[in-house]
Amino acid sequence: MIEYYQYDIRKEFIDMKKWSPWRGREYAKLFSLTLCLMVFGLISMGVESLETGKLSDSNVPFLFAVFSITWAAFFGYAFYIRRRQRDLEREIAELTDRYTKTKNSK
Amino acid sequence: MITNLALIFFWAPTEMVMGLVQKVLYVHVPLAWIGFLAFFVVFIGSVMYLWKKAQPWDGLAQAAAEVGVLCTTLMLVTGAIWAKPVWGVWWTWDPRLTTSTILWLMYVGYLMLRGYAPSREQGARYAAVMGIVAFVNVPIVYYSTILWRTVHPEMVIGPASETGNLDSQMRTVLLFSALTFTLLFVYLVKERLALTCAYDRILSIRHKEGIY
Numbered sequence: 001m002i003e004y005y006q007y008d009i010r011k012e013f014i015d016m017k018k019w020s021p022w023r024g025r026e027y028a029k030l031f032s033l034t035l036c037l038m039v040f041g042l043i044s045m046g047v048e049s050l051e052t053g054k055l056s057d058s059n060v061p062f063l064f065a066v067f068s069i070t071w072a073a074f075f076g077y078a079f080y081i082r083r084r085q086r087d088l089e090r091e092i093a094e095l096t097d098r099y100t101k102t103k104n105s106k
Numbered sequence: 107m108i109t110n111l112a113l114i115f116f117w118a119p120t121e122m123v124m125g126l127v128q129k130v131l132y133v134h135v136p137l138a139w140i141g142f143l144a145f146f147v148v149f150i151g152s153v154m155y156l157w158k159k160a161q162p163w164d165g166l167a168q169a170a171a172e173v174g175v176l177c178t179t180l181m182l183v184t185g186a187i188w189a190k191p192v193w194g195v196w197w198t199w200d201p202r203l204t205t206s207t208i209l210w211l212m213y214v215g216y217l218m219l220r221g222y223a224p225s226r227e228q229g230a231r232y233a234a235v236m237g238i239v240a241f242v243n244v245p246i247v248y249y250s251t252i253l254w255r256t257v258h259p260e261m262v263i264g265p266a267s268e269t270g271n272l273d274s275q276m277r278t279v280l281l282f283s284a285l286t287f288t289l290l291f292v293y294l295v296k297e298r299l300a301l302t303c304a305y306d307r308i309l310s311i312r313h314k315e316g317i318y
Contacts, residue, residue, distance in 0.1 A: 005273045008253070017253045037108055041115030066184045067111075067300035073180055074290065077173075081297045088304035095311040 034071055042067070110286040118279040130188040130280055137181040138206075142244050143291060144174025145213065145237075152237030155230060161306070164230040167237055169298035171216050173291060178210045193257065201254035205247045212240040239260035 114132045121128035151167030186196045223229025
């Protein structure tokens, strides 16, 4: 049987600040910026199509759907991972604290 | 990512026949590429786990599989959205689409196998075997447009593509997009790996404390 707690390499991985320097606020900023650029790009392309009289053929809604779904999925996944990491970090802190207290009392 | 979006929207030329919807290519193809890359990482991680029996390899395979499934799902969804205005249908049982769906189902099965395994070690071992077997489907998906008659557009990237298939400006944007998505893949795998390691750390502390 593999003992998961035996690997020292985990100590390298566990340094969250080194591995996951980004926090929720940074994600939110980047997400807003991406969304703004995407909407601006799509509107400008829609206006261009309107000027050339090809709006009905431009399929802007399909393009909008592709970009919004893709970016929402990536940001959603990144948010989910960060949230889970934060929960686990909290649990690690609690367990370490409890372990230290038990050790000291002995 | 922002530079990539700017290039797609403001620099890449609009295709004459399909119009603006052709720009889906700059997302759809890189998603397919990182899906394949992710499953290659799963394959490597699985082989190394079975050989070395070292948990970090299993963690890597798991992280890559999760990101790979996300990308393959998005690849199928974006493909369907592109198909509606171009082919007139959301979905058709074309060889490329069918083999891609089989690939997606295999890796969803891979993640389910991990989730439902009686123990973590068993789950890792079964998943490693499945990660190796499922990788056989990746070249089948890639070469499906050559092996069978298909309505799917010709390959524009990779060893089987022809250089004249794409305008040079479009090709530049596509390659830049592929590079950007590859970096995003690396970042997401790293984050997912950190999550696995945090979970392992908890197991380690619980073991020391005697809490299970």
